[in-house]
Amino acid sequence: MNKFFGDLHVLKDINLEVPKGQVVVVLGPSGSGKSTLCRAINRLEPINSGEIEVDGQPLPAEGKALAALRAEVGMVFQSFNLFAHKTIVENVMLAPVKVRKVGQDEARKTAMQLLDRVGIANQAQKYPAQLSGGQQQRAAIARALAMKPKVMLFDEPTSALDPEMVQEVLDTMTGLAKEGMTMLVVTHEMGFARRAANRVVFMSDGEIVEDASPDEFFTKPKSDRAKDFLGKIL
Numbered sequence: 001m002n003k004f005f006g007d008l009h010v011l012k013d014i015n016l017e018v019p020k021g022q023v024v025v026v027l028g029p030s031g032s033g034k035s036t037l038c039r040a041i042n043r044l045e046p047i048n049s050g051e052i053e054v055d056g057q058p059l060p061a062e063g064k065a066l067a068a069l070r071a072e073v074g075m076v077f078q079s080f081n082l083f084a085h086k087t088i089v090e091n092v093m094l095a096p097v098k099v100r101k102v103g104q105d106e107a108r109k110t111a112m113q114l115l116d117r118v119g120i121a122n123q124a125q126k127y128p129a130q131l132s133g134g135q136q137q138r139a140a141i142a143r144a145l146a147m148k149p150k151v152m153l154f155d156e157p158t159s160a161l162d163p164e165m166v167q168e169v170l171d172t173m174t175g176l177a178k179e180g181m182t183m184l185v186v187t188h189e190m191g192f193a194r195r196a197a198n199r200v201v202f203m204s205d206g207e208i209v210e211d212a213s214p215d216e217f218f219t220k221p222k223s224d225r226a227k228d229f230l231g232k233i234l
């Protein structure tokens with residue numbers, strides 16, 4: 001796929017497949033196009049050329065069919081974007097009730113199971129502002145999971161957190177990975193990339209420069225750009 005912002009070519013012939021059950025970590029310097037890629041996958045950003053498929057189905061450009069397939073893709077951003085005037089459990093119930101027409105009781109039950117899975121069932125009746133950043137991000141993950149997505153996209157989910165809260169969110173994500181969730185994760189957490197990723201995709205200037213196993217990428221990066229990047233962060 002290709003994507004331009006005006007004259008700026010931000011995604012250059014990106015060809016990326018995330019096979020079922022794989023965890024692909026996207027690394028790269030700021031401005032390399034990682035967030036645009038995440039948004040483009042969901043068509044939150046229009047692309048200029050190329051195709052997007054979810055579970056083998058082409059993602060249509062608009063309309064009801066787009067909404068239906070988009071519901072298969074869970075997204076978690078740096079900012080949690082929880083509804084401030086709804087409790088945590090209500091936040092998790094919202095999309096299943098509105099979009100999937102799940103009944104209140106069933107939605108609540110599923111929401112509580114998901115909150116339990118991310119370790120914050122005891123926070124269910126609180127409002128987002130009453131939770132720590134790490135708890136809010138785990139609630140955001142539960143909210144995304146409530147739609148039973150086929151794939152989860154994470155765009156720097158721990159970047160806005162205080163350091164002591166990063167690990168609890170990474171642990172939640174590692175748990176999901178172990179359960180076999182298909183995941184595309186943009187992160188600067190190299191420990192997570194090493195431990196949880198099946199593949200590392202390194203982006204620079206809108207291109208995929210390397211696509212390798214974590215071991216290969218961290219020990220034998222091929223490109224100068226990857227070596228330079230690793231030199232700065234490790």
Ligand code: ADP
Pocket residue numbers: 005008010028029030031032033034035036037
């Ligand atoms: P990353 O997430 O890797 O830091 P981004 O995808 O946010 O990179 O940005 C890639 C490039 O696209 C950057 O040069 C950025 O300035 C530019 N960009 C991102 N969003 C927009 C936008 N809405 N309008 C114009 N340029 C944008």
Ligand code: MG
Pocket residue numbers: 034035036156
């Ligand atoms: Mg970004």
